[in-house]
Amino acid sequence: MELIPLLMFLAVGVVLLSGYPVAFCLGGVALMFGLGGLLTGAVEMSELTFLPGRLFGIIENTSLMAVPLFVFMGVMLEKSRVAERLLASMGRLLAVFPGGLGLAIVLVGALLAASTGIVGATVVTMGLLSLPTMLRHGYDPRLATGLICATGTLGQIIPPSIALVLLGDVLSTAYQEAQLAQGRWALETVSVGDLFVGALVPGLVLVAMYLLYVLVISKLRPEMAPAMRAEDARVDGVEETSLLRGLLAPLLLIAAVMGSILAGFATPTEAAGVGAFGSLLLAALNRHLDLHILRETVRGTTRVTAMVFMILIGASLFSLVFRAYGGDETVAHLFDALPGGAVGAMLVVMLIVFLLGFILDFMEITFVVVPIVGPVLLAMGVDPIWLGVMIALNLQTSFLTPPFGFALFYLRGVTPPEVRTAHIYTGVIPFILIQLTMLGILALFPDLATWLPGLLNG
Template sequence: MEYLAIVLFVIIFILILRGYPVAFTLGGISVAFAFGVSIFAPEAFQMSTFYLLPARIMGVVNNYVLMAVPLFIFMGIMLEKSGLAESLLETMAMMFGRVRGGLAISVVIVGALLAASTGIVGATVVTMGLISLPTMLKRGYKTELATGVIASSGTLGQIIPPSIVLVLLADTINSSSRGSASVDVGALFSAALLPGLILVGLYILYILIKSFIHKEDAPSIPAEEIAAFRGADFTSKILKVLFLPILLIVLVLGSIFTGIASPTEASAIGAIGATLLTVIQKKFSFKILKEVAQETTKLTSMVFFILLGATTFTLVFRTLGGDAYLQELIMSSNLTPLMFLLLVMVVIFIAGFFIDFIEIVFIIVPVVTPIFNAFGMDMLWVGILLALNLQTSFLTPPFGFALFYLKGVAPDHVKTSQIYRGIIPFIIIQLIIVGVVVFFPEIIFISK
C-alpha cells in the first residue's frame, strides 16, 4: 500500500501548482487523505496515528533554532526602513563610477551587503528596484542588464548568511534524518559563505566582461558628476555609510562563526542592532516599529503555518510507508549517490519554475533526506547544494518571485519579456556555482 503515499504527494503537488494555499493544502489534504485511507484500507493507516501530531506540532513551536526566523525577518525589515540601501547604493555608485559598468557592480555589492544584514529577498529587490533601476535606465544601461543585475543581486540573501532558507533547511534536514547525522545551522552558515562570495565575484566578472564587449550597454558615470558628489567629505561619507552596516554584519556572523553565540542568539543581536541603526539614521519612529512588527508577524505566520502543514504531511507520508518505499525504489534502481543527487537537483530546479522555495523545502526535502542518509552522503554538503539550487527558484520564469517583485516597481515601459531575458545569464552563473560545489565539495569545508 506504499504507493498511496506517492499518490498523496502527487495530489498535493498538483494542487499547489494550481494555486491553492500551501499551508492548508499540505495539512488539510493530508488529513482528508488519511481519513479516506483509514476507512477503505485501515491496514495502511489508523486514525489513532494522529495522536502523535500534537507532540510533533509542539516540537516545531518549541524549536529553539526556529526562533531565529522571526528575529532575522525583523532585522531585515527594520534595516529596509532605515534607508540603508539608498545610502549604500548612492555611495557605492560614486566609488565605482569611473569603471564602465560601475553602477551595476555597485548594485551587486550592495545586494551582497544587504544579504549579509537582512536576508529578505522581497524587501531587497523592491528597494533596489525603486532606487537603482530608474537611475540605471536614465544613464543608458540596457534594460535587460539592469533588471538582471537587480533581480539576481536581490536573491543573494538566500545563500549569504544569515539566511532564513538555511535555517529552515537545517531544521527540515534534522527533523527528517531519523537520528542520523544532524546539520548545525552555524555550520551551514559557515559553509555557505565562500560559495556566496564566489557567486558575487562571478556576477561582477560577468558585468565587467559584458560592459567591455558591449560598451553601450553599461556606460560609466561622467567624471564631473563624480567629483561633485565626492567633494571634501567623501571619506567621511564612506565611513558613515559602510561602517555601521559592516559592524552589524560582523557582530551577527562573527558571533556565530566564533561560537560566541548560537544563530538564534545572533539573530536577537541583529534585531537590536538593526533597530539601533535605524535610530542612528534618524528614521526610527513608533509608526515604523509598528509596521515592522506587523510585517514580521505576517511573514513569520506564513512560514510557521506552512511548517505545521508540512509536519502533518510528513506524518501521514511516513506512516503510509512513503519514505521507505522511495528509499527501496532508489536503492534497487542501481543509481549511484551522485546520480541520485543530480536527479534531485534537476527535480528541484524544475520545481522552482512553478513553486516557491518554502514549498520545496517542506515538501521535497523531507522526502529525499532519508535517501541521502541511506547513501551515507554528507548532509552539510547536500544542504549547501540545495540552498544554491533553491536560490534559482526566485529567478526562474514564469513564477520567479524576484521577477514579480521587480516588475511591480519597474517603470511601465520595462516589459516582462525584458526582465526574463535579462535574468538568463545570472541563472546560468548560479548553475555553474552549483556544478562547482558538486564536483569540488572542499569549497564548503574551506569556508567552514
C-alpha cells in the first residue's frame, strides 16, 4: 500500500514528459489511481466525496482573490510601459558610477518584483530593455545576463508575490491539518499578510547582497562593469522632473500596496485591489491607457488566472487520492526514519523542492508538494512563516540553476545573437551561490523571517 503513493508521483513525472498541460496531468493521474482503487477496494468511495467540498473551498477562499488582482497589476504595468520608464530613469541616475547600470538593474528588478511579482514578465522586460544598453556600454555578457536573470526572479520572494499568496493559502490549510492530527483545534491560521511581512527582510537582504556583489566586481574587475560617460547618461535631453516622475509613480504604488498591509489597514486581497486600481491610474497618467492595452491586460490576466486555478483543481484531486492511499502516513514514516528529526526532514524537503524546481513551475510545487510535506513538517514543530519563506527562496534559486532554470529560458528567448547560452549559464553561477548563501543564513537565523511578523502581531 505504501508503494502506491510513490507510484503516483512517478506516474505524474512520466506523464509530464509528454508535454501535456500540468493541470490535466495531475487530474488525469489522480482519476486513474482513484478509479483503480475503487475497483480493487483499496480506496473507499467516502474518501473521495470530499472533492466537492475542496473545490467549493477554493471558490469561496477570499485570499485567492488576490491572485488575479496582483496579476492584473503586473500585466498593466508591463503593457503601459511604466516598467520601461522606471528602468530608463534609474539607469540614467546611476549610470555615471562604476557598475552604475548593474546597480540600476538590481534596484529596478527589486521594484518590478514588488510591483508585478511575475518572474517571466520581469525577466523578459529587463532583457528587452536593459541588456542591449549594457552590452553597448561594454558590460561583460556574463555579468549582464546573470544580473537580469537573478533580479528578475526576485518576484518569488519580495512581496507582494503571487508565489507567497499561494504558499500562504496552502500552508494555512497544512497548519490546520497538522494541529488536528495532534488532537488540537487550530484557532489561528497562516495569513498571507504574515508571509508577506516575513519575506520582506530576507528579500531586502538578498537585494543588498546583489548590490554588494556588483560593487565588488566593479571595483576588482572594472572592465566587466564600466561607468558610462556623463554625456551618454543624459541622452535625449531628459529633464530631472521626467526622471523623478518615472521613479516616483511606481514607488507610490508599492508604498500604497505594502504600506496598507504593514499598517494593518488592508488585507492582502484588499491591497491587491488597491494595486490593480493604482496601476490603471499610472497607465492613464502616462497616457498609455486605451482600449487595446486594457483588452490585452484583461486577456493576459485571464490566461494566467485560469492556469493557476486549473492547476489548483488538478492538484486538489491529486492530493485527495494520494491521501486516500495513505500517502500522508507514508511521508510521515519516511520523515520519522530520517536522522536529525525536523532538521533532517527540512534538508530533504529543501533538496526535493530544489530539484523539482528544474522541471516544474512554482505553482505545481506549491499545490502538489507543499500540501503533502507541509502538515508533517509543521507537526514536527517547524515555524510556518519560516517554512514558507524558505520554500520561496529555494524555488527562486531553482529558477536560476542550469540547465533547466526557467529564468534562463525566458532570457534566452530575447537575447541578441552575440550573447551565447554559455554566457547565461556561467553568468548566473555567482548569483546562485549568493542565493544559496542567503538560504543558509535564513536556515541559521530563522528570526530574519519570524521577527517582524511577531513584532507587528504582538
